[in-house]
Amino acid sequence: MKTYGGMNSSWGSGSNQDGVERLARQMLLGVAAGRHHRGAYGNGNNEKALASLRSIRKIEESVKFWDLEPAMEILGDRTDNEAYAARNGDEHYVIYFPLDGSVTVELPLESDQYRFRWIDIRTGVDQEIEADNSDDNVILTSLSETGGFNILTRKD
Numbered sequence: 001m002k003t004y005g006g007m008n009s010s011w012g013s014g015s016n017q018d019g020v021e022r023l024a025r026q027m028l029l030g031v032a033a034g035r036h037h038r039g040a041y042g043n044g045n046n047e048k049a050l051a052s053l054r055s056i057r058k059i060e061e062s063v064k065f066w067d068l069e070p071a072m073e074i075l076g077d078r079t080d081n082e083a084y085a086a087r088n089g090d091e092h093y094v095i096y097f098p099l100d101g102s103v104t105v106e107l108p109l110e111s112d113q114y115r116f117r118w119i120d121i122r123t124g125v126d127q128e129i130e131a132d133n134s135d136d137n138v139i140l141t142s143l144s145e146t147g148g149f150n151i152l153t154r155k156d
Contacts, residue, residue, distance in 0.1 A: 003034060005042055019043045020052045020121060021081075021098040021147070027056055027065050028086040028096055054124025055149060062117075062153055063092035076104035076137060083140075093152035097142035104137040109154070111138045117151040118143050126151075 003026065005019015014022070019042055026034045043049035059065070068086035071093070075085050082101040087093045090108045107114065111131040119126040122144060129150075132139040140150045 003037060003042060005037070016043050016046070016048050017146070020048055023052055024056075024096050024098070024121065024147075024149075025084055028068065028084050028094060029070060030066060030068065030086075048122070051124045052121050055119045055121045058119050058124060058126050059094060059149060059151060062151055063088055063094065068092070068094060074106045076106065078103045083142075091154045093150075095140055095150040095152070096147070097144075097150070098147045100142045100145045100147070102139060102141040104139055105152075106137050107152070113155055114152045115155060116140075117153075119149045119151065120144050120146075121148045122146040 003019050003023045005014045005016055005022060019037070023034050038044040067088045069088070071085045071087040074087070074093070075083055075095070079101070081098055083103045084096045085093065085105070093105070093107075095103070095105065111133055114131070116129045116131050117126050118129045120143065129143070132141070142148060
């Protein structure tokens with residue numbers, strides 16, 4: 001799927017950030033293929049586009065997007081466009097934050113049964129993180145104002 005977001009159209013292609021957000025949401029929804037539109041109407045191969053693609057590739061090191069299903073029902077305390085979720089049973093969870101934000105995530109197992117990673121969509125850099133627990137839920141927070149992904153992987 002060609003993703004617009006270059007800020008140069010009279011018909012509303014959206015900003016460069018819109019393009020990054022659209023591509024990330026499309027991947028979570030399971031599109032067969034996605035890319036940034038080139039040149040004036042998309043991010044093309046600019047740094048934002050390349051970093052978002054690096055982030056997506058990092059996720060695929062843990063779980064393939066075609067194995068995920070949308071799972072918005074696991075998110076709590078969410079405002080519009082704050083976070084999006086997909087999962088593969090109870091093995092993998094991918095939570096996308098378009099910008100900064102914080103949501104609760106309902107998991108079927110205790111949080112110590114999962115590894116938590118953050119992937120910054122602006123840089124493609126990932127890091128292990130600690131879970132913040134609240135009763136039966138886990139609180140996940142974006143670590144960047146420009147968004148990124150939380151990857152939860154069930155421990156063996």
